[in-house]
Amino acid sequence: MVKIKVVVCIKQVPGTTDIHIDPQTNTLVREGVENIINPFDNYALEEGVRLKEKSEEISQTVALTMGPPQAEQILKDALSVGMDEAVLLSDREFAGADTWATAVTLAAAVKKIGDAGLVIFGKQTLDGDTGQVGPEFAQRMHMPFIGYVSKICKLDRKSIQAERLMEHGYEIIEAQLPAAISVVKDINEPRVPSLRGKMKAKKMEIPVWDRHHIGLDAEQVGLSGSFTQVVKVFTPQSKHEVMMLEGSTAEQVEKLFGKLKQLNVVQGA
Amino acid sequence: MDIKVFKDKCTGCKLCQKVCFYDAVDIKDKMAYINENCILCGACIEVCKFDAIEIKEQAPDMDFTDHRGIMVYLETHDGRVLDSGFELLSEANKLKKDLDTPLYALVVGNICQDEAKKAFRYGADWVYAAMHAVFENHFDDIYSKVLVKTIKKVKPDIFLGAATPFGRTLIPKVAAILKTGLTADCTGLAIDSQSKLLKQTRPTFGGNVLATIVCKKTRPQMATVRPHVMEKIEIDAPKQGQFKEIKIQPGHYGTQYKMTGTDKKQEESINLSDYEVIVAGGRGLGEGKNFSMLKELSEVLGAGLGASRAAVDSGWISYPHQVGQTGKTVNPKIYIACGISGAIQHLAGMQTSDIIVAINKDAAAPIFKVANYGIVGDVFEVVPKLIERIKSGKPLIE
Ligand SMILES: Cc1cc2nc3c(=O)[nH]c(=O)nc-3n(C[C@H](O)[C@@H](O)[C@@H](O)COP(=O)(O)OP(=O)(O)OC[C@H]3O[C@@H](n4cnc5c(N)ncnc54)[C@H](O)[C@@H]3O)c2cc1C
Ligand SMILES: Nc1ncnc2c1ncn2[C@@H]1O[C@H](COP(=O)(O)O)[C@@H](O)[C@H]1O
Numbered sequence: 001m002v003k004i005k006v007v008v009c010i011k012q013v014p015g016t017t018d019i020h021i022d023p024q025t026n027t028l029v030r031e032g033v034e035n036i037i038n039p040f041d042n043y044a045l046e047e048g049v050r051l052k053e054k055s056e057e058i059s060q061t062v063a064l065t066m067g068p069p070q071a072e073q074i075l076k077d078a079l080s081v082g083m084d085e086a087v088l089l090s091d092r093e094f095a096g097a098d099t100w101a102t103a104v105t106l107a108a109a110v111k112k113i114g115d116a117g118l119v120i121f122g123k124q125t126l127d128g129d130t131g132q133v134g135p136e137f138a139q140r141m142h143m144p145f146i147g148y149v150s151k152i153c154k155l156d157r158k159s160i161q162a163e164r165l166m167e168h169g170y171e172i173i174e175a176q177l178p179a180a181i182s183v184v185k186d187i188n189e190p191r192v193p194s195l196r197g198k199m200k201a202k203k204m205e206i207p208v209w210d211r212h213h214i215g216l217d218a219e220q221v222g223l224s225g226s227f228t229q230v231v232k233v234f235t236p237q238s239k240h241e242v243m244m245l246e247g248s249t250a251e252q253v254e255k256l257f258g259k260l261k262q263l264n265v266v267q268g269a
Numbered sequence: 270m271d272i273k274v275f276k277d278k279c280t281g282c283k284l285c286q287k288v289c290f291y292d293a294v295d296i297k298d299k300m301a302y303i304n305e306n307c308i309l310c311g312a313c314i315e316v317c318k319f320d321a322i323e324i325k326e327q328a329p330d331m332d333f334t335d336h337r338g339i340m341v342y343l344e345t346h347d348g349r350v351l352d353s354g355f356e357l358l359s360e361a362n363k364l365k366k367d368l369d370t371p372l373y374a375l376v377v378g379n380i381c382q383d384e385a386k387k388a389f390r391y392g393a394d395w396v397y398a399a400m401h402a403v404f405e406n407h408f409d410d411i412y413s414k415v416l417v418k419t420i421k422k423v424k425p426d427i428f429l430g431a432a433t434p435f436g437r438t439l440i441p442k443v444a445a446i447l448k449t450g451l452t453a454d455c456t457g458l459a460i461d462s463q464s465k466l467l468k469q470t471r472p473t474f475g476g477n478v479l480a481t482i483v484c485k486k487t488r489p490q491m492a493t494v495r496p497h498v499m500e501k502i503e504i505d506a507p508k509q510g511q512f513k514e515i516k517i518q519p520g521h522y523g524t525q526y527k528m529t530g531t532d533k534k535q536e537e538s539i540n541l542s543d544y545e546v547i548v549a550g551g552r553g554l555g556e557g558k559n560f561s562m563l564k565e566l567s568e569v570l571g572a573g574l575g576a577s578r579a580a581v582d583s584g585w586i587s588y589p590h591q592v593g594q595t596g597k598t599v600n601p602k603i604y605i606a607c608g609i610s611g612a613i614q615h616l617a618g619m620q621t622s623d624i625i626v627a628i629n630k631d632a633a634a635p636i637f638k639v640a641n642y643g644i645v646g647d648v649f650e651v652v653p654k655l656i657e658r659i660k661s662g663k664p665l666i667e
Contacts, residue, residue: 014290014474035292039595068291068306096271096309098450099441126594127290129473130453132441135409139445144525145409147438150588161529165589166407166434167540168346172530185595186588223271223309227450231468232481233312242627242640250665252644253654256626259642263624265546265570265603268662 003059004117004157004177007110008048009133010041010063010078012071013126037074040122043183046190047152048120049082057157060084062113066094066105072206079201080193087113091210096223099128103136105221108214110141118160121182123148134182144175150186271325272309274301278321285313285322290474310480333426336488338371339364340425342416342440343388344433345378345404353431353496353542355391360458360499361429362392364467367460370426371395375419377412379405386512390503394510397423401517408526409439415515415522416443425489427467429458432493433542444491450484452492454598456621466490475594475617496542497600498621539589541573545602549575549592549619550585553608553629553648557585562652563607569659575599575619577609593618608648611636628652 015036045063052058063078065071066089075086089109097105110116119141124131131147138145146162153172154161161174165184193201211221219225245255260266281299293307301313301322314322339361343354358374365372374388377399385398399415416439420428430440432454444451457470461483467490469482484490541547548567550560560580567574575592576585592599594614604622609615611627611634619625620639627640628651637643644651658665 070292070306092305095305095307099453100445100448100450103445127474128453129475130451131437132444132451132453135438135441136445139442145438145442146526148434167542169539170532171407171528174527174529175525184588185591227448227487228452228482228484230309230311230480231483233310233315234479234481235477236472236479242637242643244637244643244645249646249650249654252646253651253658254665256642256644256655257658259626260570260603263603266659268659269664 002115003057005060005062005113005115006048006051006058006118006120007062007064007113007116008044008083008120009106010045010065010074011038011125012065012067012074013038035070037077038122038125040124040185042190043185043187044120044122045078045081045083046188047183050188051155055155062087064106064109065089066102075206076201077193079204080197081191082197086206088206088208090208093211093218093222096226097221098226098228099130099132099136100227101221101225102133103140104225105216106137107140108216109209112214117157117177118155119180121180123182123184134180138180144179146173146175146179146181149181149183272303272307273323273325274303275321276300278319280319284316288312288316331486333488336424336426338373338425339427339429340373340375340420340423342430343374343376344431344436345376345380348380348384350376350384350387351431352501353433356497356499356501357429357431357494358388358391358393359502364458364460368465373397373423373425375416377404377415389507389510392504395513396510397513397515399515399517401519403517403519403522406528407435408524409442411522411524412439413442413446417446419515420447420489428489428491430493432495436493440491440493449487449489449491452482455492455494456498458492475613476620495598495600541575541597541599544573546570546572547575547599547601548572548605548607549577549609550580550607551577551609552579554580554585560586566652566656569656577615606636607652609636610634611639
């Protein structure tokens with residue numbers, strides 16, 4: 001059996017920290033918001049790089065993204081932390097993709113890359129924030145999927161054993177390869193790129209694939225290939241004024257106790 | 270791309286450029302141009318005062334009259350139906366009045382009939398129950414089989430499930446098998462009075478923005494819904510509906526997975542979404558051992574214990590307690606934030622809580638912007654006093 005490749009899917013997102021609401025127009029202002037790699041995807045990349053460092057079974061690590069041409073930047077970042085290769089899926093026709101159309105597009109690309117034994121996703125993104133791309137991709141590829149992975153216990157050419165964080169605690173699950181997983185923050189601590197890594201990344205050419213390279217029809221991608229559609233984006237009404245509980249500590253606590261009592265959380269005089 | 274700016278209407282006012290999250294608007298000669306960064310999210314259309322931007326929708330005239338009713342999937346754990354399922358049934362019971370269609374509950378698990386029949390109390394007209402030991406482990410391949418089978422048979426117009434970790438693994442798989450649209454982690458559902466489509470509203474960008482999503486081309490319209498946002502309403506005198514047991518032949522339910530270990534006995538108060546009250550601590554607690562104080566508060570309140578990223582990264586408490594963008598999203602009735610500054614990433618995970626109480630010594634801390642009740646004070650004075658007050662049941666001041 002040939003050695004396996006590890007593919008890590010990453011997405012470029014607008015960093016949310018600086019987004020604020022314009023009190024005049026009640027709209028969102030994104031001035032100065034930088035595009036960043038989706039934070040969860042840093043853990044996915046780190047895990048891919050670590051697996052390759054640890055295991056003889058892995059031939060290559062590949063970072064994959066679908067996005068506009070400027071998404072090349074996050075692939076450079078991926079190369080600089082130690083991914084071997086990167087592929088950019090970019091085509092005007094990919095625009096407006098929902099999670100299903102995204103999953104279909106990524107799946108076609110992973111097939112073209114070939115020999116993928118493990119495909120790693122982040123838990124969810126900052127912008128779309130659905131966490132659906134991983135599971136829908138896995139179904140499209142007929143792969144098993146382990147979500148919310150906090151530790152990879154074992155990986156060989158045939159199978160993976162991973163710990164996942166569910167609502168009621170951790171579970172350790174085993175599945176045959178090829179498989180897909182999504183990772184949570186707890187799994188590792190991502191490294192910062194070295195100077196050497198950055199230099200290497202700068203020199204590397206990143207191939208750009210459009211719909212034709214991966215053999216998909218126009219009806220399968222972007223808005224046409226999507227089942228859901230965003231019809232409205234708006235800012236929530238700011239809901240309330242804060243009521244400050246003033247006074248000495250004892251008075252503050254007394255007031256808070258009164259509120260908690262009204263809310264039926266505590267009893268007593 | 271299917272987005273268009275009308276030359277005659279656009280004034281080049283730049284409002285669209287300001288609201289675009291994706292740097293996709295260029296203004297040239299007093300006119301907006303949409304560039305290749307556009308993802309067709311529609312934020313510009315919402316804000317344009319001149320109706321100058323349009324996304325062309327091919328509205329296929331499809332006939333979905335063979336799809337009727339709302340189906341709600343009820344998740345189970347340790348032989349019991351989770352509350353999130355009953356909440357969803359209660360919500361669906363309201364929605365169905367706008368559609369005049371039946372409400373189906375689909376209960377799957379290693380459970381007994383009486384437990385499955387509880388769905389009638391929350392408005393189900395029909396209860397489909399798959400009750401078998403094969404469902405002991407939460408494996409998406411086994412569960413998806415019975416969900417897909419039932420959906421294909423009953424053909425509901427709408428399918429809803431709770432956005433729990435398992436729901437968010439299983440339901441995308443089901444949607445992908447059925448080749449239909451799925452909206453993630455909704456906090457609001459409504460029926461459009463004209464088109465009768467399900468309008469699915471959900472927070473994105475860390476809760477700073479709400480998006481409304483529809484599924485026009487395929488059926489069922491599927492959504493996962495954030496637990497504890499909808500209210501669970503028990504019906505006074507429920508009518509007895511139809512109970513259908515789905516026969517399970519274990520041979521048909523093979524799995525690709527093997528469970529090799531569980532650690533369910535975990536520290537208590539870890540499953541934050543089980544709690545109506547959550548007490549959470551941040552950097553303001555200073556060091557790890559001070560969490561014992563918060564733990565005590567959580568115990569006297571019967572609350573779950575949460576933490577900000579700062580506290581988890583410092584190693585004061587384990588990751589499953591983390592609330593926020595890179596941790597859990599919670600929705601309790603009451604969230605008590607102690608020594609948490611309220612960075613936007615933390616707010617993303619808790620700002621939809623019904624009531625937020627903030628205790629922080631810095632009056633300018635952003636947490637007070639989302640709080641309902643605020644105490645400017647030292648957590649080391651306030652929290653012990655509060656514990657004392659609750660335990661003694663006696664007023665602190667005469
Ligand atoms: C406001 C808003 C709301 C939306 N709501 C929905 C919805 O409810 N349902 C729906 O189907 N679509 C929805 N979409 C569309 C959806 O977000 C798409 O943009 C889709 O391309 C990616 O989904 P995601 O960002 O939610 O990814 P997630 O599923 O949250 O991402 C999980 C992981 O998948 C991988 N991944 C995601 N996107 C890419 C990519 N382009 N390239 C490589 N890897 C990637 C990464 O590893 C990432 O960590 C919404 C979009 C917007 C702007
Ligand atoms: N002893 C204290 N009591 C109350 N708040 C505190 C205390 N020490 C620090 N803080 C606040 O804790 C916050 C840090 O929280 P975070 O970075 O979110 O974990 C800051 O807003 C501080 O003002």
